[in-house]
Amino acid sequence: MELLTTNNVWMMVCTALVFFMHLGFAFLEIGLTRQKNTLNILFKNIFIITVGLLLYCLIGFNLMYPGTFSLGGLLPDYFIDLFGLSLPENGLTPEYADGGYTYWTDFLFQGMFAATAATIVSGAVAERIKIGPFMIFTILYVGIIYPIAGSWKWGGGFLDQLETPFYDFAGSTLVHSVGGWAAVVAVCLLGARIGKFKNGKIQAIPGHNIPLATAGVLILWLGWFGFNGGSVLSADPGLTSLTLVTTCLAAAAGGVAAAMVSAIKFKNLDLTMFLNGILGGLVGITAGADQMSPGDAIIIGLVAGAIIVFAVSLIDRLKLDDPVGAIAVHLVCGIWGTLAVGMFGALAGFDQFISQLIGVASYAAICIVSSFIIIYTLKKTVGIRVSEKEELEGLDAHEHGMDAYPDFRLNEH
Template identity: 85%
Template sequence: MELLTTNNVWMMICTALVFFMHLGFAFLEIGLTRQKNTINILFKNIFIITIGLLLYCIVGFNLMYPGFAEGSSGIFGFSGFGLSAPLTEAGALDLTYNSGYTYWTDFLFQGMFAATAATIVSGAVAERMKILPFLIFTIFYVGLVYPIAGSWKWGGGFLQQLETPFYDFAGSTLVHSVGGWAAVVAVCLLGARIGKFKNGKIQAIPGHNIPLATAGVLILWLGWFGFNGGSVLSADPGLTSLTLVTTCLAAAAGGVVASLVSTILYKNLDLTMFLNGILGGLVGITAGADQMSPTDAIIIGAIAGTIIVFAVSLIDKLKLDDPVGAIAVHLVCGIWGTLAVGLFGNLAGVDQFISQLIGVGSYAVFCITTSFIIIFTLKKTMGIRVSEKEELEGLDAHEHGMDAYPDFRLNEH
């Protein structure tokens, strides 16, 4: 009982840290975008976490952990609506549910993860997507797509049933790439912001509050202690501490290397590239944080930091407008981190690498297809892009009738 209590307390702390990440996402997104769209971004982020928890309670948890029957395909299962905690014959909560935490803690920890996928999309579509279609997309993506995808690995589905099981410790693919693929589809269907590409040339649209974006990244890094540390699913001292060490080293390496590479290429010390390098390192280590040595973690983070610089440039060249770098960070580094499990650490090997490729491909097909169906349907029925006037004047005024800084206005175009 004492061990269960210790494990459960640690898992609840990690749950709180993952919840705190939503503040980090909000700060990062508003910091890297323009002042006139601040309320819009904050509204979306608040909606995502609130509706995400409700949907995960109603359908998501039991879609993600359906208890696949033996011999099933492991693709889709559903164990019923709502939450139903296991009880003893005396009617008390059954504490044999898991050695690491109770049923309620399990739900809440996993529920915090669920909302993150849509938050990734929120940043990528910032400043030009109508809010109602985005909210509808969130309901379907968080309520149905994410938990079904999650069941394939974490719920014991077909990727877990491979001869060499696909491995994703804390979600480089299951969380980050799931959001990243949808972000690509959304950005393609939306088009770029007005003024981003002029006469075939890329125009920088600076964010209005880089200090806030920096605070957001540091909050996200702190939250990753819960994101990865909690994915141990217990307070095991050896595994938990190793996981936190590899997480931090990858983040540090990602930031330093992204800063160096961007400075060499562009001859300026770009803080935003430094920040995205940190996030890239965090996303990259997430799939195998419990399997890596400190040296492995530094290498994985360093490669993620390098990838970030070139991915951001490639995305611009492809005329994809991603105001916060979400696609480069969450999708590209998510893929890298997932594949890295087959190249580094305790699981490295050809069979594991092939399983990782199967996992990456499976999620790509599913997430691209489902997100396209949802967003394309919304585009054809109600429209997903605000008018030119609304975009130029700001979504805060037109969609919310509010100003984030009513006593302090900047000249914005």
Template identity: 85%
Template sequence: MELLTINNVWMMICTALVFFMHLGFAFLEIGLTRQKNTINILFKNIFIITVGLLLYCFVGFNLMYPGFSESSLGIFGFAGFGLTSPITDAGTLDLMYNEGYTYWTDFLFQGMFAATAATIVSGAVAERMKILPFMIFTLLYVGLVYPIAGSWKWGGGFLDQLTTPFYDFAGSTLVHSVGGWAALVAVCLLGPRIGKFKNGKIQAIPGHNIPLATAGVLILWLGWFGFNGGSVLSADPTLTSLTLVTTCLAAAAGGVFSAIVSTILYKNLDLTMFLNGILGGLVGITAGADQMSPTDAIAIGAIAGVIIVFAVSLIDKLKLDDPVGAIAVHLFCGIWGTLAVGIFGNLASVDQFISQLIGVGSYAVFCLVTSFVIIYVLKVTMGIRVSEEEELEGLDVHEHGMDAYPDFRLNEH
């Protein structure tokens, strides 16, 4: 009982840290975009976490952990609506649920992850997507797509049943690339912001508060201690400590190498590239944080940092507009981190790498198809893009009737 209490307390602390990450996402997104859209971005972030938790309670948790039968294909299952009370007939807490934590803690920890996928999309579509279609997308993606996809591995589905099971410790693919694929589809269907590309040339649209974006990244880094540390699913001192070390080192390496490569290529010390390099390192290590040595973690983070620089450049060359770099960070580095499990660390092998490829491909197909169907239907039925006037004047005034900084409004047309 004492061990259960210790493990459960650690899991609850990690749950709080992952919750805190939503503040980090909000700060990062508003910092890297223009002030006239601040309220809009904050509204979306608050909507995602509140509605996401309710959806995960009502359907998501039991879609993600359906208890697949032995005869099941491991693709879809549903254990029923709502949460089941973990109280025994005698009125006591069911201690047999899990040796590491209680049923309630399990739900809340996993629920914090669920909302992250839609938050990734929020940053990519910032400054030009209508709020109502985004809200409908969030309901469907967080409520249905994410938990079904998650069940394939974390719920004991077909990817977990491979001869060499697909491995994703804390969600480089299950969380980050699930959001990243949807972000890519959304950006393609939305088109770039007005003024992003002129005469075939890329035009920088600076964010209005880089200090706030920096604070957001540091908050996310802190929250990742819960994101990865909690994914140990216990307070095991050795494994938890190693996971926090590999997480931290990968983040540091990602930032440093992103800064070095971007400086060599563009001859300027770009803070935003430095920041996204840190996030890229964090996303990259997430799939195998418990399996890596410190040296492995540095290598994975460093490569993720380099990937960030070239991914951002590629996205611009393809005339795609991602204001916060969400696709480069969460999709590109999510894929890299997932594949890295088969290259580095305790699980490195040809068989493991093939399983990782199968997992990446499975999620790519599922997320591309589902997100395209959802967003395209929204586009042809109600429209997903605001008018030119609304975009130029800002979504805060037109969609929310308020201003984030009423005493400091600038002409940002």
């Protein structure tokens, strides 16, 4: 029982750290976008975490961890204890999860992950999407698509049953790419912000608060101690400490690589590239943080940081408008990190690499198809983009009737 208590306390601490990441996402997104849309972005982030947790309680947790599968392991059996949380007999005992944690901690830790996928989309579609359709998308994607996709690996589905099982330790694909693929679809269907592309040329639209974006990245880095550290699913001292070391080294290497490559390519020291490089390193190491040596982690981070610079440039050339770099960070580096499991560390090998490719392709298929159906339907029915006037004047005023930074001097007597 003492071991259960130690493990469970660590898992609860990690749950709190992952929850704290939502503040980091919020800071990063508002910092890299314009002042007139601040409240809109904050509203979406608060909606995602609150509704995400409720949905995960009502349906997502049992949909993701069903214990049984039908249709060859592709779909969970929907008819066994689907709705709500039901404490099993061993839910608070050492018999549950091999003494790693209790049923309640299991739900809450996994619930924090569930909302992250929609948060990634939120940043990519910032400053021009209608709040109502985005909320509908969040409900469907977080409530249904994410848990079904997650069940394919973490729920014991077909990817976990391959001869060489697909491996994704903490979610480079299951969390980050799931959000990244949906972000690509959303950005394509939504279109670029007014003024982003003029006469075929890319126009920079600077964020209004880079210090806040910097704080957001540092908060996310801190939260990743829980994101990856908690994914050990126990307080095992050796494995937990290794995971935290590889996580930190990949983040540092990603930041340094992005800053250096960006400086060579663009002839300036771009802080936003530096910040996204850190995040790219974190996303890249997430799939195999428990399997890598420190040297492997540095290599994975360096490649992720370099990838960020070229991915951001490619996305711009494709006329895709992603205000915060979410696609480059979460999708491109998520794919890289997932494939890196078959190239570096304890699991490296041809068979593992093929399994990683199968996993990447499988998640691409479900995420692209499902997000397209949801967003395209919304586009053709209620519309997904605000009017030109609303976009130019800001979503805060038109969708919320408030200002994130009111001028208090107007109220002085």
